[in-house]
Amino acid sequence: xxxSKTESDEADQTTDETGQEGMAVQAEDVIAFxxxxxEFKGTITYNGTVRIDGILDGEIHTDGTLLIGEEAVLTxxxxxxxxxxxGKITGDISAKEKVRLLSPAILNGSVKSPTLxxxxxxxxxxxxxxxxxxxxxxxxxxxxxxxxxxxxxxKRVTG
Numbered sequence: 001x002x003x004s005k006t007e008s009d010e011a012d013q014t015t016d017e018t019g020q021e022g023m024a025v026q027a028e029d030v031i032a033f034x035x036x037x038x039e040f041k042g043t044i045t046y047n048g049t050v051r052i053d054g055i056l057d058g059e060i061h062t063d064g065t066l067l068i069g070e071e072a073v074l075t076x077x078x079x080x081x082x083x084x085x086x087g088k089i090t091g092d093i094s095a096k097e098k099v100r101l102l103s104p105a106i107l108n109g110s111v112k113s114p115t116l117x118x119x120x121x122x123x124x125x126x127x128x129x130x131x132x133x134x135x136x137x138x139x140x141x142x143x144x145x146x147x148x149x150x151x152x153x154x155k156r157v158t159g
Contacts, residue, residue, distance in 0.1 A: 036071045052087070063096065070104065083113075 031048040034040055038054035045061045053069035058076055060066060065082045068074060072087030083099045088106040093099060095113040103121030112129040 030067070034072075036069075068105075 029049045030051050032046065032050045034050070034052040034054045034056060036053045039057075040054065041057045043059040043061070044050070044056075047062065047064050049065040049067065050060075050062070051067040051069060052072045052074065054072060056072070056074045056076055060074075060076055060078045060080065062079070063081045065084070066078065066080045068083070068085035068087040068089065070086040072085075074087065074089045074091065076089070076091045078089070078091065078093040080093075080095055082097045083093055083095050084102065085100070085105045085107070086102045090108045092110045093107070093112070095111075095115075097113075098115035098117070099111055099113045101107060101116075101118040101122045101124065103119040104123075105119075106123045108125045110127045110129070114130065114132055116128060116130065118124060
């Protein structure tokens, strides 16, 4: 945490905040950190990336990324863009992009996400809803039908 910029950059280029290769999350990207031994009760709302290694009881709301360390214990309703967990979660989680459960994660609750990955060794007790990512535009077919439909005239009623 207190390393020079050069040491920090070199250390973080090969692994992410969960210690896994692949999804690079630089230390500079983490905007808040709930450390081991810290207990928090309440609601957290943020933008960006937050890492939790302590105990949290409440709710988390973000469009950003939530990193849950191996020592973390969450009893919470979680709504995030991306959730990457190695810790214990009791509660329902919802992700707009993806949920990644890394061993030795434990999840007791429901998951709603378009993408879910789970390593061998993860304990999961709950339900999964693999909803597609939200589409905010008209589908191509609906747009074509709308354009091809004859314009309807509006009658004026006077009375």
